[in-house]
Amino acid sequence: MVHKFVNREREMAWLEERWRSGRAELLVLYGRRRVGKTEILRRFIEGKRCLYFLASRTSVRDNLYMLRDKMAEFLGREIFRRVEPGGLGELLVYFAEEVDRPCLVIDEFGYLVELDRGVVSDLQRAWDEELSRRGFFLVLCGSSVSLMETEVLGYKSPLYGRRTGSWRVNPLSFREARAFVPRYRFVDAVKVWAVAGGVPLYLAQFDDGRSFEDNLREAVFRKGSLLYDEGYFLLREELREPATYLSILKYIALGYSSLGKLAGALGMDKTNLTKYLSVLETLGFVKHVVPYGQRRKGIYQVADNYMWFWLKFVLPNQSDLELGRVDAVVERIRHELEMHLGLVLEELTRRLIAEGVIPLPFKPSYVGQWWRGGEQIDVVALDDRNALFAEVKWGRATTHDLDALIEKSQRVDVGHRKRHYLVVAREGDVEGLIDFNTLDRLTAPTF
Missing domain, CATH: 3.40.50.300 (P-loop containing nucleotide triphosphate hydrolases)
Known part of the structure; x- marks a missing residue:
């Protein structure tokens, strides 16, 4: 290799x-x-x-x-x-x-x-x-x-x-990671990013002369491949109680994101659980996310792209994968994978804005997200005078998405800042849309 x-x-x-x-x-x-x-x-x-x-x-x-x-x-x-x-x-x-x-x-x-x-x-x-x-x-x-x-x-x-x-030494950025699959356009590059993150050896498992799905079958779902059981090795390398940490990560990946829900699912005392979560945060496996405008009510998310993918799609299906039933697993996860890629794109968009890859009319000092009740805004970016609100979609965007974003943003207190709006999507008929063709150009490797 x-x-x-x-x-x-x-x-x-x-x-x-x-x-x-x-x-x-x-x-x-x-x-x-x-x-x-x-x-x-x-x-x-x-x-x-x-x-x-x-x-x-x-x-x-x-x-x-x-x-x-x-x-x-x-x-x-x-x-x-x-x-x-x-x-x-x-x-x-x-x-x-x-x-x-x-x-x-x-x-x-x-x-x-x-x-x-x-x-x-x-x-x-x-x-x-x-x-x-x-x-x-x-x-x-x-x-x-x-x-x-x-x-x-x-x-x-x-x-x-x-x-x-x-x-x-930290993992590579998305733009740097794309250098490993230069023939892939933005859509497939995001799919690779969702599996490998910015880890060079993981990225090297993907051949951009083949389809992403073929790579997924051979480099991830095939028993004996590096990415098939790397999750176990990562936890054993770092932690004295890998089984306990694996249980915590599994429940976070399943959506038990608040401290209370996670403690209840695990049957663990909150104080004790917080110590484990702190270790996972230090190692970069987990992050604690607090919505803009609030100091509490934060949630825990899996921060490492490979671990996130492995926990959701490899680990739960290993009984079938052990028997070589790769095709059945690929078909079973197809819909959930599309939803997962939407979440990956949201986080990637926040990164690209923070890194200045996606140009804004101002340089933000804060990039995050907002939610309250059942409502959510994917990106909130601020400086002293400006506030940007963005909707991110893995599929097609319509004018309804922009209208809904503007309406939700009125419930976010940003003081006297000037409000800006942005929609990021594969394609659409929204004014000022940043589509995947544009993102393909903006994130192309420059070295």
């Missing part, structure tokens, strides 16, 4: 700037699985005298010996294989004594921490006593966001105050 490397200029520029500093650097690069961290690091060390090491979950001792052997090969000194390191810090000191400006990238550093929390303290001592004085360039990379933020970056971590920089 050819690895596409799309628009990681900011991450690369940050690493290059630190490299050029000439000082000792202890950098932490982290982010969810499959987001492209390793490819960033691989590109960064090209042409540099820098050693890359991928940790494993075997044992700390095995990892030290593997790292020692890679150092011996890197240095071209077989005698280095005789080194008997007492710990990671000691091994790095030995390495630093052999190189003018030692440079090392440890990928999946979290595996070492899981094996022995003492690794962090050992590294801290070596950094304070030797490595920082030798201009060591050290990058610690990890896929477990919770572990990296607590054990490596957290206030109680022995390395707290030692790192010289950190970067959480």
Whole structure:
């Protein structure tokens, strides 16, 4: 598989700037699985005298010996294989004594921490006593966001105050994601976005020379494919109680969005549930959404596109999918999938407005949504003087949609702001409509 490397200029520029500093650097690069961290690091060390090491979950001792052997090969000194390191810090000191400006990238550093929390303290001592004085360039990379933020970056971590920089690698934007399927028009690109989000490895599973439905069958619903059971791996990677978190996510995906309804469905105390939800929010799996003009009455939604899709369409149908009944599942979900794509388009529209991709007559400082009772406005965007209200439709829009939007907006208090209206839809006969052809042009990759 050819690895596409799309628009990681900011991450690369940050690493290059630190490299050029000439000082000792202890950098932490982290982010969810499959987001492209390793490819960033691989590109960064090209042409540099820098050693890359991928940790494993075997044992700390095995990892030290593997790292020692890679150092011996890197240095071209077989005698280095005789080194008997007492710990990671000691091994790095030995390495630093052999190189003018030692440079090392440890990928999946979290595996070492899981094996022995003492690794962090050992590294801290070596950094304070030797490595920082030798201009060591050290990058610690990890896929477990919770572990990296607590054990490596957290206030109680022995390395707290030692790192010289950190970067959480986020998924790609929609425009960046489209570079993986450049032959797809906007409609099919949104469908891919609904499944893969902005995760590069997920996006790479889609072949834009085939129809989206064919991709869905082979890359998602076919047992053995990467996206078939990736949801389980994501939760096991990050969480100590994956079954509990999976239950919470399943009910949120089913529409139990308020804290009260969710607690009732799970049979869980609200206080205890709030702690679990906080963890899911930190990891980016869940978001808490509060309608414009209110401080309470918020709801919980699945924030990760892949998890949202997997929970709604893969997990409930795995009994049939295990037996290879892919065609039956595709037919069963067809109507619900169309409704789901409408919800995805609503959230995407809010993002595109916030990012300035969809042009407005003003630059909004707030982009959200509004609801009260059974009424809803898909997009509310504001600055100090202006307010935009937008209706988003996966299908065709009519003048009735615009009239209804204007009527609903009168119940939203935006003070003396000038009111603007917008309808986003596949097609329609609405004045000022932004249709999918326009969105296709606005979101086309520019790199």
